[in-house]
Amino acid sequence: MLTAPTLAQIESIVHARIRAVLAERAGEVGRLSGADKLSATLGLSSLDLAFLVADLEAELGVDPFAKLVSITSVRSVDDLVRAYQQAFFPELQLRGEDDAVAAAVKRAHTRRARRERS
Amino acid sequence: MPQSRKVALVSGGSRGLGAELVSGFLDRRYGVATLSRTKTPFITDMLRARRRGHFHWSAVDGRDHEALRAFVKEVGERLGRIDVLVNNAGIAMEGILSTMRTSEIVEAVQVNLTAALVLTQACSRLMLRQGSGCIVNISSVNAIRGHSGVAVYSATKAALDGMTRSLARELGPRKIRVNSVAPGYFDSDMVSHMAEEQKQRIARRTPLGRLARIDEVASAVHFLTSEQASFITGQTLVVDGGITC
Numbered sequence: 001m002l003t004a005p006t007l008a009q010i011e012s013i014v015h016a017r018i019r020a021v022l023a024e025r026a027g028e029v030g031r032l033s034g035a036d037k038l039s040a041t042l043g044l045s046s047l048d049l050a051f052l053v054a055d056l057e058a059e060l061g062v063d064p065f066a067k068l069v070s071i072t073s074v075r076s077v078d079d080l081v082r083a084y085q086q087a088f089f090p091e092l093q094l095r096g097e098d099d100a101v102a103a104a105v106k107r108a109h110t111r112r113a114r115r116e117r118s
Numbered sequence: 119m120p121q122s123r124k125v126a127l128v129s130g131g132s133r134g135l136g137a138e139l140v141s142g143f144l145d146r147r148y149g150v151a152t153l154s155r156t157k158t159p160f161i162t163d164m165l166r167a168r169r170r171g172h173f174h175w176s177a178v179d180g181r182d183h184e185a186l187r188a189f190v191k192e193v194g195e196r197l198g199r200i201d202v203l204v205n206n207a208g209i210a211m212e213g214i215l216s217t218m219r220t221s222e223i224v225e226a227v228q229v230n231l232t233a234a235l236v237l238t239q240a241c242s243r244l245m246l247r248q249g250s251g252c253i254v255n256i257s258s259v260n261a262i263r264g265h266s267g268v269a270v271y272s273a274t275k276a277a278l279d280g281m282t283r284s285l286a287r288e289l290g291p292r293k294i295r296v297n298s299v300a301p302g303y304f305d306s307d308m309v310s311h312m313a314e315e316q317k318q319r320i321a322r323r324t325p326l327g328r329l330a331r332i333d334e335v336a337s338a339v340h341f342l343t344s345e346q347a348s349f350i351t352g353q354t355l356v357v358d359g360g361i362t363c
Contacts, residue, residue: 047291050243054243054244057243
């Protein structure tokens with residue numbers, strides 16, 4: 001990917017790759033929720049997650065788990081999405097310290113992305 | 119230049135066993151990538167002779183993790199895939215542990231072990247996406263039997279064997295095989311410092327009565343990376359003329 005993706009694009013790409021992994025295993029895949037637990041809800045193994053990270057690195061050109069984020073902190077679909085969003089938008093790292101500020105930053109990015117699309 | 123032929127990455131392919139493996143994989147019509155700290159006459163010859171995009175070399179210091187990762191990325195882009203990784207690069211480190219400099223211990227661990235882990239991590243990502251791959255770690259009989267004066271070297275090689283077994287379990291479900299080859303003493307730069315008497319003593323203790331030829335060690339690697347070894351993973355193949363039996 002030559003230009004930095006928007007937050008919404010990152011979310012969409014991560015969801016698509018998760019669905020692809022699930023589809024490879026079980027065929028039909030329903031709607032994903034951000035709160036879905038990668039292991040407990042979706043049944044992804046550590047190796048599935050490693051595959052996902054390799055796949056996303058190839059698609060997005062970044063690996064947030066090399067230095068930025070610990071893979072053990074990723075439990076849900078949203079956690080995974082956020083890790084990649086942080087790789088492109090480091091200011092989102094505020095989330096752990098101040099969720100409200102980070103959420104505001106995320107909303108601002110979403111608004112900006114919407115403006116750019118229209 | 120992505121290609122249809124299989125691709126092997128051999129660390130430390132500028133001399134000795136690494137160079138033998140590079141030649142062997144090229145003969146078997148693999149695309150081959152190798153890294154070493156310096157360009158040897160062998161590398162110069164290979165670069166001159168293999169002009170059609172099937173051979174790639176870069177000067178990389180195994181202690182530079184970012185450079186190792188960048189090399190793997192470059193190989194993936196140039197050759198399109200990585201089917202085989204041979205963690206061959208290593209340094210001999212001899213001396214009584216209690217009198218060894220800490221910097222020597224650290225260097226041996228970095229070159230013999232950490233570099234292999236970093237290379238394997240980077241290559242395994244490509245292999246995971248491919249859904250296939252084969253990794254061979256060059257271990258040593260020193261990982262199996264204790265010998266005075268090689269505690270650090272033995273530790274790094276035994277660690278490689280541990281990595282082999284764990285990774286075989288970890289990556290097996292994605293059809294990636296991981297094995298070790300543990301050579302005994304063979305004619306190479308690593309034994310060139312030995313006195314002739316010392317080599318003869320080793321030969322006398324070896325049931326087959328001699329040191330290995332380098333091609334005999336390379337053959338074990340080629341076997342493990344071949345289809346003939348398609349159900350072998352997590353194993354250490356000892357190529358030592360029987361010295362550890």
